[in-house]
Structures are given as structure tokens and as C-alpha cells.
Amino acid sequence: MSQLLDLLNELKHNGVVVLPECITNEELVKMQKSFQSQLERPAFNSWTGYTQTDRKRLMVEQLLTLDRCFCKLPLMPLINNLIVEYLGKDICLQEAKGWQSLPFKDNFHPLHRDEWYCTEYYQSKTIPRSLKLGCYLDDVESGAFAFVVGSHRHQYQGQVGELYHQQTEDYELTKVVGKAGTLFLFDPECLHQQSYPNLTARNALFYHFFSPSIVLSKNFTQWGRFQRLLIESSFLSGLNYQQLAFLGCARQPCNDIPDIQHFLSLTQPLNIAVRSLNEAHYLFEKIKARLFRT
């Protein structure tokens, strides 16, 4: 109990807390292998794989479809209890993704507060809170997660997004360096970034927890950054009601039709390109069958 309270107090005070070792070596290896398998190729047509929306990160979406270990991680009692104590009982997992950060020398991913809730809606209301769980899959010495201690402790909205705090020299950054398997919780209202330079590719997981009742930012939903959480159903077997609820199964069903605005003008040419490729593949197979008919 006192460990939970100590960690909770540190999280409340600093905005970030590094957790004690929770993952076994066997689980870590499974997660590393499964994550790596998604980095072999980009998601395309019927291939699953990584997606890429910026220059230096290969995103692995929907971790809970990949391996049971990714499902078990947020359910570990210490993690689960800390999140519920910090955010309240109606909280659940909303995103489970990770990324490989490719090496970079510049301030590629500058200091920011996450843009996820609708800032206009909450203009004169209490700022909604969320938590992220970070997990390194590699030993991290450079390119570590970095944050400004205590910068989440403000009552009124700070500026969200990456445009406002580019002069990193103005801030004292604390870095979370650590071995593969290092776990940390942070309040994304705390100023944070991936520090630079990042000398080697870094694989890391980021789970995001918040209440289903929160009104989300349109940038978050319509630009495809927020995706509905998918789970491989066999990973749910044996979980109790509380665990299922924590993974989001107790939410009101979401009836919104996804309305992604990303590169709208490219939709038609991209559809044509993919269909042409499939036609070409079909023709190729047909010619091959004719030529090699016995």
C-alpha cells in the first residue's frame, strides 16, 4: 500500500513516475518480437505493418491485436491501481500503440502538451486529465522520454500541441533513461518530448487512458490520430468484469462513423492505384497459369 501511495504522490507532484520492474524477461522478449514483426513492412492493402505519418517515426497501432502480453501489461495490479487512483473509477484504456523512433539529431519531436481533448469545449471548465503508460522495448540511453517536472500542475489550460515550446534551452528537462522493460506513467498535460539526439532506433509503447465521457479534439479524431481500440477477442478470455471494463468493454458503444480528413484529395488517386495494382496482380497470375499449364 505504501509503495502505491509513494508512486502516486510522485506522479501527482512531478507529473511522471518511473515504475518498479513488472515485466518478466519472457514477456519482454515476446513483446519485442511481436513489435518487430510489425516493423518489417508498411501496412498496405492486406498487409499489416507499420504506418508512417511523420519522417522519423514508424507507428505500430493496435497493440492489443498482436500479443496477449500487450493486453496484460496495463492490467498489472500496480499499474491499474495507480491509474484508477489518479484518474477515477470510470477510466479505461483508449489507445494502445507504439513506435520506432528512427535516429535523429535535431529537435524533431519538440516539447509539448498532448492535444487530445477539445480545448474550446473545456475553455472555462476544469482541464480533463489523462495518463499515458510508456514502456521501452530497447535499452534507452539517448532519445529518452524527457519532461519538465511539475509542469502539469496548472489549473487553466496551457497551450497544447508542438508549436509553443520549441526553445528547449528555456526548460530544465528530466530524462527517463533505462533498460528495455522500463515502465513509466505520465500526465500528458506535463510538458514532454522525446529528447534529442536519438542515436539509435528506439522502440517504445505508449498506452493512453482517459474517461469515455471526455469531448475529444477534432484534430485528434478527424486527422486519424485517434483510432478505436481493437482487441483480439481470444486475449480477453479469463478476464474479470473489472479488467474488461478497464480495457474499455464497459463503455457505451461508439456509433460515430469515422470521419478521417487526412489527405482527402489523395483518396481517389490512391484508390485507383491500389485497384490497378490488384488488377495487374490478377492478370499476372492468369498469364502465369496459362504459360505453365500442364
Ligand SMILES: O=C(O)CCC(=O)C(=O)O
Ligand atoms: O516518444 C517519446 O519519448 C515522447 C512521447 C510523446 O510525446 C507522447 O506520447 O505524447
